[in-house]
Amino acid sequence: MELVVKELGVARGGVRVLEGLSFVLGAGQALILRGPNGSGKTTLLRVLAGLQPSVAGRISVSRDSVAYASHADGIKGQLSVAENLHFWARLHAERDITRALEAFDLRALQDRLAGALSAGQKRRLGLARLMVTGRPLWLLDEPTVSLDSEAVALFGAAIEAHLQRGGMAVIATHIDLGLTSARVLDVTPFRARRPVGDAFDEAFL
Template sequence: MLLEIKNLDCRRGHKLVVADVTFNLKSGECIILKGPNGSGKTTLLRHIAGLNSNNINNLSNDEIAFSGHLDGVKSTLTVNENLKFWAGVYNTDNIDNIIKILNLRDLENRMAGELSAGQKRRLGLARMLLTNAKIWLMDEPTVSLDEKTTKIISDIIVNHCDEGGAAIISTHVDLNLPKSTILDINSFKPSVGKEIDPFLKGNF
């Protein structure tokens, strides 16, 4: 078992968005979060990543990687300089292979601030590959990507899971992932009694 979530409540500010979230994530598994915009998919991913709360799973930084709407691209650096920076942070030298996988070779010397939205997304995903993390949390990873690049991302996710990793993905696109299961975020809508922040009610 790579990850166990049990009775997790997720808030956006003081608003309880999803409640009592419970599921397990196994090695080789991919969970697809489904639900309408604003239903709490991003909030849930950020909570699991420890960005909206304390690290609920006692996971170290090298065990989990989060790719959100913001790609983490440093606009004043070139593509290659961005990759070298992240490679230094994550202590890896796998840059050349990732450049090839994500078709970034022709963009290596271009300033990241000059990239298109789709190119920035590819560069941001390259950062995730450099982490060597077992668990990937991906929030709409194919936004701004064309069909060809979307297929590349799907293949990368499949390969990651085949090698013992796992992923939780929020997406409205069918990524055609053979080992994926659907988690309907609507099944975790809070009951009326839980919607008020316990701090505001004085229950502390």
């Protein structure tokens, strides 16, 4: 399996932010997205995830292979840690949550209500959901928010293990995750050029 992106153009709020972007990602590979805030990394991930359409180019990937994690943790506060993971596991026809609990050091917290967790613990639970989806392509938007250095190391190890099993990952992050084999894609050169009249027009908005 692979993710193929050809001459992709993406827009935010009807305005193009990236154009002419191409890359191929195969099994066992990771791609780190770099670029300043507002450069289009989140929009690109949303388009890759199928949450919004592209404005140009094409994406070749099976939608059933994609798991997307945004800034939101996506957990249910009234359920325990284990119940949250079981919910997502059943949704994706998976059963075992043991590996996810261990990978993110959640075993001791498995009976605690998710709503009672700290911000960092909630983030770890949100990321642990990826491991029970059974999906090979992980699309991650600033996944280390609220994580301390130990949790970042756990996350990096989880990514490495995912890649070793033939998984793939596209990650927008400014943090060094220790993924020595990951390629880096700076989206800055692909930022769309605004029409010549934009600066003049904006002065009257």
